[in-house]
Amino acid sequence: MISASKHLVPLKPKLFADRQCPRCASTELDAIGAVFPGIHILGEYACRACGYSFYHDLPVGFAVDHDVAIGKDDGVMHDKKGVEEWVKGPLLEAFTKPSDAEVRIERRILRPAKRVVILNTLDYLYGHVLLKLWNAQHYLEANPDLGLIVILPKSFEWLIPQGASEAWLVDLKLGQSHSWYRSIDRQVNAFLADFDEAWMGKGYAHPDKSKIEIERFTGVKPFQIERFADEKPCITFVLREDRLWFRTPLHKLKYRVMMKLGMRGLARWYFLADQQRLAMASLRRIRKQMPAVEAIIVGLGDKRTVPSGVIDLRTRSMSVETELAWCHAYARSQIVVGVHGSNMLLPTALAGGCIEVLPHDRYGNIVQDVAVRCSDVMQLFLYRFVDEFASPRTIARHANSMLAHFRVFFRNNRTNVP
Ligand SMILES: [Zn+2]
Incomplete structure (x- = not known):
């Protein structure tokens, strides 16, 4: 066969x-x-x-x-x-300069198979690993006669897709992935001896994200888009610290100059706080029209003082529990708000929609970081991109409109279409 x-x-x-x-x-x-x-x-x-x-x-x-x-x-x-x-x-x-470092690979056999397709997700960037991994779904569905093996960085162990026949967990930090590891080659070739037939999955960098069943990877059910107007409104702010949301071009310039001048501590102290001020000012404006909106903040970073009714899930120490707590936050959110980047992949794969702050120099990368969950005109309603220096007023206008106008838009474009 x-x-x-x-x-x-x-x-x-x-x-x-x-x-x-x-x-x-x-x-x-x-x-x-x-x-x-x-x-x-x-x-x-x-x-x-x-x-x-x-x-x-x-x-x-x-x-x-x-x-x-x-x-x-x-x-x-x-x-x-x-x-x-x-x-x-x-x-x-x-x-x-090949490396003789001994890299541990844990071979986990889940459903033994003799004919397999292998998906290599190793990469030095978090987003690239995730995108390559999402190809798993295609092979599970298109090639049910083949077992699926995923080669994964150990830190992605919690995302082994249901139905995979094996996971080869490579104990390597993403930042160390660039080397030429003789030990990885030796171990993988030894594993290969067990199979009668093997193929490599192409593992494209940009799989069709609308087809991905994220629950298969995370075990968490995504937000049900049909229930957008029925569920209690909730917005999750994804605040990353290494690519900031700036108030004005002058703020961005000041931040860059301060970082160059070695004033990293002061720059981060001021601009991280200002990023949170922008997010919370957006929430205040959203709540002016819709007081019942709940809010959650996630991100790699320290917790800060937040307004009442805001759940702060930020932390510096990632664990499977934290990953899952964040996933559950996205999955109960109609909207996730954040700055462009791989930090938006899981949030958008699980939430109803997003408002993304898109820096000017990332226009060429638009939507690469967004797991758009539909393939019809609902996309334009649910996925909003705003200027790099978008004001809290702009964010709030989009959020309030999405929450207020969903029911009619959905009826016109999903229900009442021939
Ligand atoms: Zn030749």
Whole structure:
């Protein structure tokens, strides 16, 4: 039985070999084997025409489009596609200085299978790991004849998708993921010996988020959009400390200048407090029209004094309990409010909608961080993007309108449509 699909890359028994020799352009190659040094997964090939030995990215993760080859002996990077520096730079550096650090991988077998698809989610950025992981749902549904194996950073253990056949938990901090780990390669190749057939899942960087059943990953039921106007109104503010919501361009400039001048403590003291003032001023205006609105604050950071009726779930020490408490907060919220970034992925996957403060220099990344839960015109109603220097008045106008006008908008655009 063959599970050919354009979203699968053959690994075993026959390795993907639709490649060209980077030296002589011959396509007559011997596929030697796959290597798993960490973020990248590469095939090792030998050219039958000229004898050149090289590694070439398998088309998975960011290498679906941004693949490069590296000469095995000469260490030369062959980059025919003009791959971006942030993808290829760290790979070449890692290849040049491979690590002999022993990285522990816990192999957890949940539903044994002999024919499998493997999804590698390792990455140095939190958001990238999550997005690659969300591809799991596609493989579980599209390839039920294959067991699904997820290679996950250990800190994502709580998100192992229901139905996976195995999880290989890599005990590595995200920031350390860039290296070329001989020990990861050795362990993964040893695990592979147990399977008759294996494929790599492409693990796209931007899976269709409207299809993701987030409960499968978190165990938490998301907010039911149909009940937007019926549930008690609740708004969760996601306040991150490393990308701030600024009041004016001048505030942003002052913050940057102070950080440059080494006044980090003072800058953070003032601008973190000001970010909270903006959030709470928004809430005050929302409550002027709708006094019953409940509010929750989450984020990696210290708790602060908050107005009455606001639950502060901020903390600096993450644990599964905290992750789940935050998930439950999003899941009871009609709206999550926050600054653009990967910090918005889980909140939007679980809440009814969002109001996102989108910095000007992130326009090219719009919606990458938002798990838009619908694919019709409801998107425009439920997902609002506001200017980087949006005022509390602007946030409140959007929030009040979403809460007040949902019922009619939903009826016009979901219920009464042919
Ligand atoms: Zn060649």
